[in-house]
Amino acid sequence: MxxxxxxxxxxxxxxxxxxxxxxxxxxxxxxxxxxxxxxxxxxxxxxxxxxxxxxxxxxxxxxxxxxxxxxxxxxxxxxxxVTKVGERSCEWAVNLVVVEIPEGVESIGDYAFADCCNLTTVSFPTTLTSISIGVFQECSSLDNVDLFHAQLQEIGAEAFFRCSELKSMALPDSLQTLGDHVFEECYSLESVDLLHTNLREIGDSAFRGCPELKSLTIPDSLQTLGINIFLDCMKLVPFHLDEEETKLVISHLRSQQSHQTSNDQKTTSIHAH
Structure with missing residues (x-):
């Protein structure tokens, strides 16, 4: 041409x-x-x-x-x-910086934006129900993700694997499943609030290798925990969940403050030794 x-x-x-x-x-x-x-x-x-x-x-x-x-x-x-973003559709688009996914999109296919190393901002629609395997894997410039208003039920395995600049996640009430390795090696991730979600399952190594993770709040709807979930999360302390308690709070090692829900529900309080 x-x-x-x-x-x-x-x-x-x-x-x-x-x-x-x-x-x-x-x-x-x-x-x-x-x-x-x-x-x-x-x-x-x-x-x-x-x-x-x-x-x-x-x-x-x-x-x-x-x-x-x-x-x-x-x-x-x-x-x-548009109702779906296809598999590997924008994989390795290394100069892609901003993506605005419109209303009506319900799912994002496997590895759709994987290895988009300069992607910093993604806007998600309220209609989104599923993020598949490895969708944002190794998007090393993605720093904040807001899914709070989505109808998301599942985040697939490795969806945010090695998003090294990711610091915070806002997750929706509808969330039920976090896949294997979903936030593994998110080196900058500091806290994740899951308390308001309907989370039932956390997959293997979901938060493995998150050295800055200081706080994680888990709802009482949780039924299944995978293996090695918090391996190499050096700033978290060991924990357990008693039958009477309605949620679990994992705190920073230096924290001396007990935690209380807005409804005065019982929580674990973990202190430095």
Whole structure:
């Protein structure tokens, strides 16, 4: 293709509004299906997710195969009626910084944003119910995640594995399952409040290798604990949960303060020795 050629392209979309199979390096998107997209991409690659069969008018600078030049990705655009982000759709998009996932998206497929090392901000919709395996694995610039208003029920294995700058998580009431290794080697993670959730299961090594983790609050709905959950969490102390108690609080080793719920429920109080 020549730089100044105008081309009309028909992109085929997979059933279920999954990620389309083509990416293009382009500028001056003129019109996309009644102006779903109307703007300009100065440089880099645009990924378009979702929709039906559409015709795209654009000035094409270069056609790019799906597995090539993915480091050029700088922007993700979602069309209407998207319900799922496909597996590995933006994996290794190392120049992707911000992603806004729109309302209507219910699930994010395996490794969808894995190894996006410069990704700092992700906005999640209230409709989201599932984050699959390794979705944000090794997103080393992601520092805060707010899922509080989502309808999320499950966070899959390794979903935030080795997100080394992740400091805090806001999780929703609906959460029931944390998968194996889900926050393993999140070196900057300091605290996680699970008390308000409906959490029933925490998988193996879920918080393994989180050296800055100082506080973890667990609800009485919890039924299953995996192995090695807190291995190498040096700032946590051993704990147990008595039958009478309604929640568990793991505190910083130096903490001398007992903890109390807003409803005056009993809690464990762990002190430094």
């Amino acid at each position: 020549h730089t100044d050629d105008f081309k009309r392209l028909l992109f085929e979309f997979a059933p279920g509004n999954l990620l389309m199979k083509m990416r293009l390096l382009c500028k001056d998107w003129r019109r996309v299906a009644d102006t779903f997209i109307d703007g300009e991409v100065e440089s880099g690659e645009m990924i378009v997710i979702g929709g039906n069969d559409l015709s795209y008018d654009a000035i094409i600078y270069e056609a790019i195969a799906l597995e090539e030049r993915r480091t050029l990705v700088t922007q993700v655009v979602f069309l209407l009626n």
